[in-house]
Amino acid sequence: MAVFEVYSHPVVVRYRASICTKTTIFMFIVFGLTLVVPFLVAYTSEGFWVKQSVYLEQPYVSYKHQLLMVLEGTTATEYLVWSTYHNYNMLEQQRLRIPIVKSREEDTNRDGKPDKLLINIETPMLDTEQVYSLHLLVIFEYQLFRFSSLTMESMAYIHYNSPRPGAMFTVDGELQFKQNYPLPHRGIVDTYNYPVINGDSIYAADYQLTNIFRDYMDRNESTTFVSAYPVWVSGKGAGKPFIIQATIRYPEETILYYPGFWQLIKLAWIQYLAVLLIFIFIFGRLKTFVFQNHILQAAIERPFKLRSE
Structure with a gap:
């Protein structure tokens, strides 16, 4: 008899570490780079701040x-x-x-x-x-x-x-x-x-x-x-x-x-968001690689196994 998948849900694995550890510092650095690097890329590629229109x-x-x-x-x-x-x-x-x-x-x-x-x-x-x-x-x-x-x-x-x-x-x-x-x-x-x-x-x-x-x-x-x-x-x-x-x-x-403030923000935000999504994906893959391969120490909290009916 053929078997079909009728339902699925993701399983969350949590990694915990105290504040004064390399793991926490790594996460702060990655979080900062995720926000700052897209801004630098958008700003240096010209047209981020529309100085005149x-x-x-x-x-x-x-x-x-x-x-x-x-x-x-x-x-x-x-x-x-x-x-x-x-x-x-x-x-x-x-x-x-x-x-x-x-x-x-x-x-x-x-x-x-x-x-x-x-x-x-x-x-x-x-x-x-x-x-x-x-x-x-x-x-x-x-x-x-x-x-x-x-x-x-x-x-x-x-x-x-x-x-x-x-x-x-x-x-x-x-x-x-x-x-x-x-x-x-x-x-x-x-x-x-x-x-x-x-x-x-x-x-x-x-x-x-x-x-x-x-x-x-x-x-x-x-x-x-x-x-x-x-x-x-x-x-x-x-x-x-x-x-x-x-x-x-x-x-x-x-x-x-000279464009007004809200016109500047509207155009700048679109450019920033477009680059931000790319870096969220890149740094997300980086974090997954680091923790799944245990490159940095962290306490692993796995979900409870579901009891069979």
Whole structure:
């Protein structure tokens, strides 16, 4: 007649030793190595503590209807200017030329956040005046909300140089977020929530592009205008204005930030546990080998034999 196994259970063999013995010291060492070695392995293999991370966010960008424009001719003294800053216009009133400015922001995906800005600037010109290069500063309010709450005033710098006099300049590009260091994972960041251009100043140096750019580059967070498709059209007709058509898009940005405590623990614990299970198995086999082969002395306590019914 065939015999089948109908039930089984493990038998526990206990090994006992006093505290001041080699056996107890061995067990303390093995226990410590079981906990410490996985930590060292996970930590030295890189990525245990996530020092910085990234996330995607569509910023809220608002055009502040503030501009500064410089149109340059063939020499350094031949240039025309205009801005929305009264003091600067007064300082440059001999070269001031008031354009017709039209602008609108569009929310193409209907999410409540503007997606791009369209600007059209028509500057009246004399027939004897020619434009060989342009500089245009467009001012924005830039906000992020997902982790840290960032609010700042930023700008787009649009410029172009040509060996031929222009009649129209067209550009289409993106206002890209730039940061030198990660943002905190929470809190209010308003360090640069002040004017890029000090419109209250009565000094010409505060409106010079070199000074504006120097102060702007000192920022940790800023924006920059990036375009790969500028078009310079020459052949301006008599009595025609010089036209600037710019499309500035607000793309979804990849934001660098410092992770919070719980995010660090969540990622670190998974890595530690994965390595810990391996070492629990390895040291478990080591302890079994040591005690079954009586390498260290210990009192053996065997289970009572089951009495047959």
